Structures are given as C-alpha cells and as structure tokens.
Amino acid sequence: MLGRPATETQITHGRRLWLYALGGLVLFFLVLPSLIVVPLSFSDTRFLQFPPPAYSTRWYEAYFGSREWRQATWISFAAAFLTTVLSTGLGTLAAYSLHTMSGRAPRVIYAFFMMPLIVPAILVAIGTFLLYAQLGLNNTMTGIVLAHSTMAIPLVVITVASGLKSYDMNQEMVARSLGASRPRAFLTVTLPQIRIPVVTAALLAFITSLDEVTISLFVAGGDYATMTKRMFNALRDEIDPTIAAISTLLVALSVALLAASQFASRGEKR
C-alpha cells in the first residue's frame, strides 16, 4: 500500500505520509472544537471543567426554564423562517430573471446582488440601524427579517443561478409553444427541475438568518432580541454553561441542516 504510486507522477503513498498527517490534523482542527460543547453541556458544575466531574441536564433545564431564552429562541426561529420565505422567493426570481438576460446587464446586476457579501457586516449593521431609527423598524420583526434577507438573498442568487446553468431554457419555450403561459411554464416545467438548488438555497437562507450576529446586535433588541444577540452578550460578560446547552442544540440543528442539504444534492446526481 505505502509503496504504491499515489498520483500521476509516481510519488508513493509512503513518501506522502506527512501530507496525509497534515490533512488529517487540519480536518481534526476543523471539526472537533465545535463538538467540545456537547460533553460540557451535560456537566454538573458551573465551572468549565473537562471531563465534567458529574453529569446532569441542569443546563438544559436552565435554558428551557428561562423565559428570556425561550423568547429569544422563538424570535430567532420566526425570523429565520420568514427570512427563508422572503429571500428564497426574491432570490429565485432574481436568478431566473438574470438567466433570461443577455449582454452585460446580468453581470452588472449579479455584482450588485453580491454587495452585501463584500461590504463588511459591521458597516451594513450601523447603516441599517441608522435607517431603522428613522423608520421605527429597530427592535421589530419586520426590521430583523428585512435585514437578514439582504444577507440571505446573495446566497440564494448564487445557488439558484448555478443550478440554472445546467438547465435548458428551451424546455420552457416548448411548454409555451404548447400554450402554457410564462408563469405556468416556470412553475410546472422550470421550477421542478431546479428544485434541488432552490431547497439548498432555502436551507442556506435559514441558517444565515439563525446565525446572523453583527446586524442583530444593532437592530434586534428588547423583546425582539435574537438568540445570537443574547448569546453574544452572555459570552462577552460572563460565561454560563447554559450557553453550552444551547450550543449543543444548535450543533445538532446544524448537523441536521447539513445532512438535509447533502441529501438534496444526492438526489440531484441520481
């Protein structure tokens, strides 16, 4: 095994062992730290000892028993859901629209859609805060959803646009020549065929909103404080193991969403 060639250049596996070791260490570095929160969340003590001296579910009880955390969780999930609906809708329409255009226009518009990813989040955050102060949108669900959507739409456009690349628009032409209206052709012919990128985009939008910190710190407060805002403040002030319990639940959710996105793209290959 070690003596066998590993690449076209006949270098052997044995001579590349260091490379495998380095790659393994980097993967280890990427994944393990996040998992440390799982054992910690079941600890019996306030102190962050590892391994925990005794196990309990008291931090989960503290989380579920706290009115503030429950409220923040509800706000975060409601915002994530509404952001997903809004940004997947607008982003898919935009990607479709760009796909039908020709010439320079689509590239310019595409670049505009990418701006929220390039502009530093702190700048969008204070700008949006300033705007919302005039409009009375700070600390409202509408404000949070609109702000999160500006962050999610670029990702939806990227994902759906790359899905449309392999889609043959002539199929829609055929449907229309057979009498279908444009919206009907889109809904019954195009959309079913790009459903996987659309679902992936929706999952991305959901996790983007749920995980958004910087803008939420400014525009989400009071009764509308998101989970991320409360977590950020808790982490900055005093670390309470309740955060470990919440983190464990969030990691479980991430795994589920990542699995869902993989499952969706697996379906595509078949």
Place this chain on the structure above:
Amino acid sequence: MTAATAQGPNAAELRADARRERLVLGALAAPGLLLIGVVALAPIAWLFWLSVRKGDSYTLEHYARLLHSSYAYSLQTTFELTFLVTAICALLGYPLAYLIAQARQRTAAILLLFVLFPVWTSLLVRCYAWLVLLQRRGLVNTWLADAGLIDLPLRLVHNFTGTTIGMVHIMLPFMVLPLYATMRAIDRDYVRAAANLGATPSQAFRHVYVPLSLPGLAAGIIIVFILCLGFYVTPALLGGGRVMTWSMQIERNVTYHSDWGAASALGVVLLAMALAIFWAVGRVIGFNRILGGR
C-alpha cells in the same frame, strides 16, 4: 429571440412583444435589488455623507481624526490579524484541498463534509468552544501541561493569539472550498505529461500543478482577506478587549459615543480598502471566479 428578426407585416408588433417580455423578465429581479439597495446599501451612502458633515457644513475633520494614534494602532492590529490569518489559512488549506481533490469521488464527498460542518455551525458556538478550550485551565493548557511541555498555563485567549486561532478556524473553509473547486477541475493529464517528459514529482507539482491551481488560491485569499478585514464578532469575543480592530472601533463609536461622524469615516475607509482589494484582484483573476457565479 427569433421573433425579433422576423420579417413581414407583423415584424414590428413581434419586436414590441419581445421587448415587453424582456422588460417583464428583467423586472423580476427588481424586488430583490430594491430590498438590498434600500436596506443594506442606501444607508451606507448616508454614512458616507455623515462622514463629511459637521453641523451644517462640510468637513474632513472626521477623517483627520483617524490619524490619531489609537486609530492607527487599531488599523495596524487589523492588518496584522488579517495578514496572519490569511497566510495560515493558505498554508493549511492548500494541502488539505490538494488531498481532497485527489481522493476518489466518494472519499472526497465525505472529507468535504468535514470542511462544510464548521460553515454550517453557528459562529457563536465556535467562539464559545474556543473560549472553553483555550482558557487558563482549559483543555489545551491541561494537555500541554500533562505532556510536560509547559509548567505554567499559557495565555491563549482574550488576546491576539486566541483571536488568530478562532479566526483561522472560521476562515479556513472559505479558503479550502474555492481551492478545491479549482483543483478538481485541473486536467490530470498535464501532470502525467510532465512526468512522462522526465519531471520529478516535485517539479511536476511546482511547474504544472501549482500554476494551474493559482486562480483558486487567489480566490480563497481574497475572500478570507476581505472577510477578516471587517470581521467583528470573533475579535470582540476572543480578543477580550485587548485586541482592538477597525470594526470594533466602529462599533464603539456608535454604541458608547454615538459619534456617527467618526464611525462613518472609519466605515468609509474600511469599505474603500475592501473594495480596492476586491477590484484589484478581480481585475487579475476575474470577478466571477471570486464569487463563484456565472
């Protein structure tokens, strides 16, 4: 559109029809553009205006204040952090992407999951994990002490070191993913040809593979660099107040001093740097390659 080139009495009508349809289709992008334009970008234009105003007159005073030593220091910190994190990500990300790109399809898919997992995991969860791991009595210090490598616990967090470690963890996937996409597309026959022509493995790698993978490396570097430059959350949490980045100065000026002039000037400078770097690299390797779009 074949309709637009039709001849005969209906040609004008068909052309008008085609134009109308293009307008309707183009309009479908409008709601998304409007939302991004109004909520995210217009306020930034407003910040720009605030940065040159004092009372009722125009001034460059806010920019002049940026020359003050505390700002200069935080700008230096920001750049040190950004360069260091980008360099470490490139050094760790390149070999990993290379290995994944050479693995069989099925293995590569599994390895990629390891890279994607952190991306899908909450940023705050990862910061929390690093706070726990790196603290004075944290796991890393315990291990190092048990291994006999250190006598006193190292100061690993609430400082520059902790911020760097946390940032590398967050940025690494953004380096690996574009690198992987480029490396996967490299035609392996080129490397084989080099070997056939007598190149040693390291020559074939240096003279053939590396140049072909450079666009991916450039895309990864630019993404990581720009994200680092304006990053707020991780330095704020893992820096413990000892690391003051440019983005934290912006936050401070707004939250503690309500000094919109200074915050805006800081923001304009930050944005200008990010756009300049993006534009410069985009000119060289193509904007679409960076954004992975059309």
